[in-house]
Amino acid sequence: MTSPIHVYSEIGKLKTVMLHRPGKELENLSPEILNRMLIDDIPYLKIAQEEHDYFAKTLQDQGIHVLYLEDLLAESLVAVKTRTAFIDRLLEESGIKKKDPLHQLLLEYLLAMKPETMVKQVIAGIKKSEIKNVEPSLADLAEDADYPFYLDPMPNVYFTRDQQAAIGNGMTINRMTFRARRRESLFMKTILQNHPNFKDQDIPIWRDRNVHGRIEGGDELVLNKHVLAIGISQRTSAVAITDLAHALFGHSTFDTILAIKIPHNHAMMHLDTVFTMINYDQFTVHPFILSKSGKIDIYVLQPDKDGEVKITPKNDLVEVLKEYLHLSEIDLIPTGGADPIAAPREQWNDGSNTLAIAPGEVVTYDRNYVSNDLLRKHGILVHEVRSSELSRGRGGPRCMSCPLVREDIEEAKNEIFTKRFSR
Numbered sequence: 057m058t059s060p061i062h063v064y065s066e067i068g069k070l071k072t073v074m075l076h077r078p079g080k081e082l083e084n085l086s087p088e089i090l091n092r093m094l095i096d097d098i099p100y101l102k103i104a105q106e107e108h109d110y111f112a113k114t115l116q117d118q119g120i121h122v123l124y125l126e127d128l129l130a131e132s133l134v135a136v137k138t139r140t141a142f143i144d145r146l147l148e149e150s151g152i153k154k155k156d157p158l159h160q161l162l163l164e165y166l167l168a169m170k171p172e173t174m175v176k177q178v179i180a181g182i183k184k185s186e187i188k189n190v191e192p193s194l195a196d197l198a199e200d201a202d203y204p205f206y207l208d209p210m211p212n213v214y215f216t217r218d219q220q221a222a223i224g225n226g227m228t229i230n231r232m233t234f235r236a237r238r239r240e241s242l243f244m245k246t247i248l249q250n251h252p253n254f255k256d257q258d259i260p261i262w263r264d265r266n267v268h269g270r271i272e273g274g275d276e277l278v279l280n281k282h283v284l285a286i287g288i289s290q291r292t293s294a295v296a297i298t299d300l301a302h303a304l305f306g307h308s309t310f311d312t313i314l315a316i317k318i319p320h321n322h323a324m325m326h327l328d329t330v331f332t333m334i335n336y337d338q339f340t341v342h343p344f345i346l347s348k349s350g351k352i353d354i355y356v357l358q359p360d361k362d363g364e365v366k367i368t369p370k371n372d373l374v375e376v377l378k379e380y381l382h383l384s385e386i387d388l389i390p391t392g393g394a395d396p397i398a399a400p401r402e403q404w405n406d407g408s409n410t411l412a413i414a415p416g417e418v419v420t421y422d423r424n425y426v427s428n429d430l431l432r433k434h435g436i437l438v439h440e441v442r443s444s445e446l447s448r449g450r451g452g453p454r455c456m457s458c459p460l461v462r463e464d465i466e467e468a469k470n471e472i473f474t475k476r477f478s479r
C-alpha cells in the first residue's frame with residue numbers, strides 16, 4: 057500500500073482529504089460561550105450541514121477521495137480497551153479527573169454507545185441534564201450551578217486543517233493555542249496509533265501535541281518539497297517553528313522555513329486567512345498585512361553546516377518567494393481587489409482562504425465574489441461553494457480540509473510552470 061500521508065505541496069492534485077461534517081456541537085453553542093468557543097455567531101445546523109455536503113460533493117466530483125475524521129476515529133476505537141483509554145484521556149483533558157466519581161459515570165455512559173455514536177457525542181459535548189444520579193461536587197453547587205455542560209462542545213472540529221497537518225510523509229499533531237480547541241488533536245493522534253490503515257505505516261510525527269510551543273495547521277503551508285511557509289501568529293509560536301525546523305531539517309526533504317509574522321488577532325488567526333498558494337507562481341494575499349511598500353517581517357530558517365538552524369531576516373514577500381521557489385515572477389492576487397471595504401469584508405469571510413485542488417484550480421466561498429472574479433481574471437479555475445452558515449465559524453475551504461495525499465508537482469527551475477485557464 058502507498059503511504060496514507062503524502063503532501064509535498066499546497067497545489068499538487070488533491071487525492072485524499074479529511075473533513076468533519078458539523079453536527080450537534082453547533083447546536084450546543086449559546087451566546088454566553090461563543091467568544092470563548094472562538095466562533096462569532098451560531099450557525100444554523102441544518103443549512104451548515106447542507107453547505108458542508110455540497111463542499112464534500114464538489115471535491116468528490118473532482119475525483120477526490122473524501123474521508124471523515126469522525127469515521128476514522130470511530131474505526132480506530134473498535135476495541136473496548138482502546139475506547140476506554142481514549143475516553144479516560146478525553147475526560148482527563150476536559151478537567152474531569154480520574155478520582156472524581158463523575159469520571160466513572162461519564163465513562164460508563166460513553167462506553168455503552170456504539171463507537172460512531174460515542175464520537176459524535178464527545179464532539180457535541182455532554183450536558184449535565186443527560187447524566188442521572190450525579191452527586192454534585194462543591195464546584196457544581198457553589199460555582200457553576202448554572203453551567204450546562206460536563207463536557208464542552210467542540211464547535212471548531214469542522215476546521216480539520218488545524219488540529220494536525222500533513223508535511224511530506226509525516227504529520228504534526230498540534231498543541232493548539234486555546235483551551236476551546238486543545239482536545240481536538242487527540243483525535244488524529246488516536247487514529248495514527250490505532251486505525252488499521254495508519255497504525256503500521258511508520259508515519260513520522262514531526263511534533264507531537266504534548267510538547268512545549270503552540271502550532272496550528274492553518275499556519276502550516278507546504279510550498280514545495282523543500283520549502284514551508286509558517287505563520288508566526290495568534291496561534292503559532294516562534295518556539296514551535298524552531299522546534300519543527302530541528303525535527304524536519306536533515307530528517308526529511310524540507311530544508312527551508314519561511315516564518316511569516318502576521319498580526320495577532322481573531323480576524324486573521326492563521327497565515328492561511330491572509331495568504332494561500334494557488335499555483336506555482338500565484339498566491340492570494342490580504343493586502344492589509346503588507347506595509348505600503350509591500351513589506352512584512354519574514355525570517356528564513358535553514359540548516360547551517362553545524363546542524364544548527366540559521367535565521368535570515370527578510371521583509372519583501374515577492375522577493376522572498378522568487379528567491380526560495382526559484383521563480384522569475386510572482387503573481388500576488390489581493391483579496392477583495394485591495395478595495396478599502398471589499399478587502400477586509402471578504403477577508404473576514406475567508407476570501408483569501410482558498411483550497412487548491414490542483415495547480416491553478418481552487419475551491420472558494422461563493423460570497424466572496426470580488427475576490428473570486430479577480431481570481432478568474434488571473435486565470436484561476438474557481439469552484440464556488442455555499443457559505444452562509446459555514447463562514448460564521450470564521451474559516452473557509454482551506455480551513456475545512458486536511459489534505460492527506462496530493463500528487464507530486466514538477467519542480468520549478470527558474471521558469472514559470474503556470475497553467476492558466478481561460479475564463
Ligand SMILES: NC(=[NH2+])NCCC[C@H](N)C(=O)O
Pocket residue numbers: 093094095212215217218237273274275325326328329449450451452454455
Ligand atoms: N485554518 C484556519 N484558518 N482555521 C480557522 C479556524 C477558525 C476557528 N473558529 C478558530 O478560531 O480556531
